[in-house]
Amino acid sequence: MKDKTLKKEETSMSQEEIFDGLRNAVVNYDDEGAKRLAKEAIDKGVDPLKAIQEGLVKGINQVGEKFGAKEIFLSELMIAAEACLAGMDILKPQIKAEIRANVKPLGKVVMGTVYGDIHFIGKNLVAMMLEANGFEVHDIGEDQPAEAFVKKAKEVGADIVGASALTTTTRLEQEKIVKAFREKGLKTKIIIGGAVVDPAWAETVGADGYAKNLQDAVNLAKQLMK
Amino acid sequence: MTGKEKILAAFGEGSPEDIPSVLNYANLALWRGPHFWNDFAEGKPWWIKDAWDIAKLLEVEETMQRKLDIDWVWGATLCPSREWRKNHIVVPTARAVYMRDITPGAEVWQYIIEEPPPEGIHSAYPNVDLSAIIKTKEDVEKYVYVEKAEKLIEEGKTDWVEALVKKFGNEKFILSEIESPLEAACDFMGPMPSIRLFIKNPTLLKKLVDRTADAVIEQIKAYAKMGADGMWAWEWYTGEIISPAQFESIGKPAIQRCIRAAQQLGLKYIFYPTGVGKDWQAGFESILDMKPDGIHLEESKKGFDTDLSWQVNVLKTRGLEDEITLFGNVDAVNIVQEGTSEDLKSEIRRQIDIGRDEYRGRFVMDVGSPITPETSFERLTEYINLVRKHGTKRQ
Numbered sequence: 001m002k003d004k005t006l007k008k009e010e011t012s013m014s015q016e017e018i019f020d021g022l023r024n025a026v027v028n029y030d031d032e033g034a035k036r037l038a039k040e041a042i043d044k045g046v047d048p049l050k051a052i053q054e055g056l057v058k059g060i061n062q063v064g065e066k067f068g069a070k071e072i073f074l075s076e077l078m079i080a081a082e083a084c085l086a087g088m089d090i091l092k093p094q095i096k097a098e099i100r101a102n103v104k105p106l107g108k109v110v111m112g113t114v115y116g117d118i119h120f121i122g123k124n125l126v127a128m129m130l131e132a133n134g135f136e137v138h139d140i141g142e143d144q145p146a147e148a149f150v151k152k153a154k155e156v157g158a159d160i161v162g163a164s165a166l167t168t169t170t171r172l173e174q175e176k177i178v179k180a181f182r183e184k185g186l187k188t189k190i191i192i193g194g195a196v197v198d199p200a201w202a203e204t205v206g207a208d209g210y211a212k213n214l215q216d217a218v219n220l221a222k223q224l225m226k
Numbered sequence: 227m228t229g230k231e232k233i234l235a236a237f238g239e240g241s242p243e244d245i246p247s248v249l250n251y252a253n254l255a256l257w258r259g260p261h262f263w264n265d266f267a268e269g270k271p272w273w274i275k276d277a278w279d280i281a282k283l284l285e286v287e288e289t290m291q292r293k294l295d296i297d298w299v300w301g302a303t304l305c306p307s308r309e310w311r312k313n314h315i316v317v318p319t320a321r322a323v324y325m326r327d328i329t330p331g332a333e334v335w336q337y338i339i340e341e342p343p344p345e346g347i348h349s350a351y352p353n354v355d356l357s358a359i360i361k362t363k364e365d366v367e368k369y370v371y372v373e374k375a376e377k378l379i380e381e382g383k384t385d386w387v388e389a390l391v392k393k394f395g396n397e398k399f400i401l402s403e404i405e406s407p408l409e410a411a412c413d414f415m416g417p418m419p420s421i422r423l424f425i426k427n428p429t430l431l432k433k434l435v436d437r438t439a440d441a442v443i444e445q446i447k448a449y450a451k452m453g454a455d456g457m458w459a460w461e462w463y464t465g466e467i468i469s470p471a472q473f474e475s476i477g478k479p480a481i482q483r484c485i486r487a488a489q490q491l492g493l494k495y496i497f498y499p500t501g502v503g504k505d506w507q508a509g510f511e512s513i514l515d516m517k518p519d520g521i522h523l524e525e526s527k528k529g530f531d532t533d534l535s536w537q538v539n540v541l542k543t544r545g546l547e548d549e550i551t552l553f554g555n556v557d558a559v560n561i562v563q564e565g566t567s568e569d570l571k572s573e574i575r576r577q578i579d580i581g582r583d584e585y586r587g588r589f590v591m592d593v594g595s596p597i598t599p600e601t602s603f604e605r606l607t608e609y610i611n612l613v614r615k616h617g618t619k620r621q
Contacts, residue, residue: 029425124418169598196527
C-alpha cells in the first residue's frame with residue numbers, strides 16, 4: 001500500500017525531484033528507494049547518466065563527507081554504498097550504447113582479499129567507492145589465492161589489481177600476488193591495503209602503490225591510470 | 227612463583243613480583259607455522275591436529291612450554307566430541323592425507339586434509355551465511371542451538387581442556403577462548419548481511435546476539451567446570467565499524483552478560499577488542515564500562531595509536547587501575563619480527579617499566595597480535611628471554 005502511494009507521488013516528480021530522491025535514498029540507506037527511483041527516472045526519460053551523477057554520486061559523496069567527519073560509521077557507509085550501487089545497476093544499462101562508448105570507465109580494477117584472510121569491509125568499501133568514481137570493478141571476494149587475482153585480471157583485462165590483507169600472517173600473500181603477476185610478465189598495476197600494510201611493506205613486496213584509506217585508494221587508482 | 231601465580235598476581239590476587247610473559251594465540255601462531263611445528267612436534271606428523279589426537283597434542287604442548295617457558299597455556303577450547311574422535315581416523319597415503327569416517331553401520335567416506343603451507347596459515351573462519359534462513363526471532367530460536375554445559379562435557383567436547391588442566395594446571399594459567407557474542411552472531415549471518423542488519427533490522431540482530439550469548443555462557447560454564455582459569459574473547463565490532471549507539475544497544479548487554487558469567491564462576495575475562503585506541507577513545511571507554519578483568523589492545527598500526535602509556539593514563543583517570551589488568555602490545559611485525567635486537571630490548575623494557583611502575587604490576591607482557599610465521603624460533607626465544615630478564619623483580 002505504501003509503495004503504491006509512493007509510486008503515485010513519484011509519477012508526478014520532476015527531474016530535479018528524482019535527483020533529490022536518488023540522493024536521499026543513498027543518504028538514508030534505502031536501496032529499495034534507490035531502485036524504485038532509478039526505474040522512475042528511466043520511465044520518465046531522464047538521462048540515466050545525469051541521474052547517476054546528480055543523484056546517486058552526489059548522495060554517496062555526501063555520505064562520504066559525513067563518514068570523514070565521524071558523523072556516521074563504516075556500517076552506514078557500506079549500506080549507503082549498496083543503495084548507490086543498487087540504483088546504478090538499473091541506470092547503467094540504460095545509458096545509450098554510443099554514450100557508453102564515449103564514457104569509458106576510468107579503468108578496470110580487480111579487487112580481492114588475499115588467501116587465508118576473510119576480512120571484507122575495507123575491500124568492499126574501496127570497491128564500492130572506486131565504482132562510484134567511474135571505475136569498472138570486479139570483486140573476486142575474500143580468501144583468494146594469487147592465481148585467482150591473475151586469472152580474473154587476464155579475463156577482464158584489468159588495469160589495476162587491489163589486494164587487501166588485514167592480518168600480520170596474511171600480508172605475505174600480497175607479495176605472492178605481485179610475484180605471480182611479474183613472473184607472468186603482466187604489467188597490471190598492483191595496489192595493496194589493509195590494517196597491517198604500510199608504504200614500507202608496499203615497497204618491500206614491489207607493489208605499485210599503497211592506500212591508507214578510502215580516499216587514498218580512489219586517488220591512487222586515478223593517479224595510476226594517468 | 228609459578229606462571230599461574232604470576233598471572234593471578236597481575237590480576238590482583240597476590241603481590242605482583244615478576245612480570246608474567248605470555249603469547250596470544252600461541253597455538254594458532256605457533257602450531258600453524260610449519261617451522262614452529264617442527265620445533266615443537268619433534269617429528270610428529272602435522273595431521274595429529276586434524277585428528278585431535280589428544281595424547282600426542284599434549285606432548286607437543288609440553289615441548290612448546292618447555293622450550294618457550296611462557297606463563298599460560300593458550301587454547302584450552304572445545305574439541306570434537308569423543309564419538310567423532312573415535313569414528314575418524316587419518317589415513318596418510320602417497321597421494322594425499324585423508325580423514326576417514328569409520329562410523330559403524332554408516333557408509334565409509336573420506337576427504338583430503340591439507341598440510342599447512344611452508345609459510346604457515348592464518349585461521350580462516352568459515353564464511354557462513356545463514357541470512358537466507360534466519361529471518362525472524364523464531365528462526366533464531368530454531369537454528370541457533372544452545373548446547374548445555376553438561377552436554378558439552380558429557381560428549382567429551384571438553385576433553386582437551388580437561389587434559390590441559392590436568393597436565394599443566396598447577397603451574398600454568400589455563401586460558402580458554404570464546405567467540406564474543408556480537409562477533410559470533412555476525413559470523414552466523416555472514417559479513418555483509420550482518421552489516422545490513424545493524425541498519426535495517428537491529429531487533430533481529432539483537433535477538434541473535436542474545437541467543438549467541440546464551441550459547442557462549444554455556445561454554446564458559448563448561449570451561450569453568452573443567453578447571454580453566456580464564457577466558458579470552460576477541461571482538462571485531464568494537465571499532466568504528468558500527469556506531470556507538472549500535473554497540474551500546476546490540477552488543478554491549480550480551481558481552482556484559484558473558485563477562486559477568488565468567489567472573490561469577492571465578493574466571494578472568496580478557497577482552498581483545500579491535501579498532502579502539504587513542505583515535506577512538508569513546509570505544510575504549512565503552513569497553514572499560516563493562517569492566518572485564520583484562521584488556522589487551524593490538525599494537526599501534528598505520529598511525530592508529532594504542533600505546534600502553536595512553537591506556538594506563540585512561541584507566542588511571544577513570545580510577546580503574548585496581549580493577550582492570552592491562553596486557554603489553556609489542557609490535558609483532560615491526561619489532562618482534564623485523565626490529566633490531568636493540569629495538570626489541572628497548573620496547574620490552576619500556577612496556578615493562580610502564581606496566582610495573584606506572585600501573586603497579588597489574589600487567590602481563592605480550593605481543594600486540596599473533597607471532598607471525600615469518601618470525602624465526604631464535605627471534606621468538608630472544609623476545610621471551612628479554613621479557614624474562616627485564617620482567618624479573620628488581621632486587
